[in-house]
Amino acid sequence: MSNTVVNNEFTVFGKRMNVIAILTLLSFILGIIGAFVAVIGIIALVFSFIIIIYFLLVLGNIKRAGKELNNNELLAFTPRFLIGTIIRFVGQVLWSIGWFSIVDLWILVVIGVVLIIVGSILRFMAWGGLQTFFKTNSQLFPADISFKGASGSKLCKIATILDMTIILSFIGEILRIIGYFRLAWTKNLVGGAVQPIYQPAAPQPTPTPVSSTATPKFCPSCGSSIVSGAKFCPNCGSEIN
Structure with missing residues (x-):
């Protein structure tokens, strides 16, 4: 595993998520204004297409990082998010056609709702996997x-649940934008090294004290010189302890 490659992928990921967050915020604001001014609504639509392009690039960053780390959560993010987004989009189109059609097409509304739920579940699983990755691999950042990444993924995950409603989808879009900005924090990895995995140091053995075996070199009674290892003084006959 190359920490440099993973570091670079998440750095680029963060920069692109920052662009996505800004464009999503602008598109959200312009979308509201566009409900009253048609031209503004067209600009918001253009931003949406740019966001799609950037998301395709982001999916590439996550996929390459997943291969480098051999991480299942990252590898599963791309297919879950991509397929979920496509299914949800088709569901929204069918729902809109059935709901606003002059002809009674309730079957399209039902199919659309089912597809929206299925697509949202897949997107929920994608963001949940990314949240798990940041939590279980926090030592890499x-x-x-790692905290911003996990919390940002969680907000995006909650937003996918709110997407399945009509009233709360407005709140979901706000949470999603906040989540995007938090995920963009990985751009701050520039110039920083990925933290190594902590490994506790092996305990050092306690040194065994060496007992002294030295014997006196002089007799304690008369002070005469004695041979090492002798038990009695050759001069006075005193016992050497």
Whole structure:
């Protein structure tokens, strides 16, 4: 595993997520204005297409990082998110046609709702997997970035649940934008090294004290010189302890 490759992929991922967050925020604001001014609505639609392009690039970053780390959560993110987004989009189109059609096409509304739910579940699983990745692999990033990544993924995951409603989808879009900005924190990995996995140091053995076997070199009674290992003084006959 190359930490440099993973670091670079997540750095680029963060930069692109920052662009997506800004464009999503602008598109959200312009979309509201566009309900009253048609030209503004067209600009918001253009932003939406740019966001799609950037998301395709982001999926590439996650996929390459997943291969480098051999991580199942990252590898599963791309197919789940991509397929879920396509299914959800088709569901929204069918729902709109059935709901606003002059002819009674309730079957399209039902199919559309089912597809929206299925697509949202897949997107929920994708963001949930990314959240799990940041939590279980926090040692790969600085503490603030791993926290922002996990919390940003969680907000995007909650937003997918709110997407299945009509009233709360407005709140879901706000949570999604906040989540995008938090995920963009990985761009701050520039110039920083990926933290190595912590390994506890092996305990060092306690040194065994060496007992002294030295014997006196002089007699304690008369002070005469004695041979090492002798038990009695050759001069006075005193016992050497």
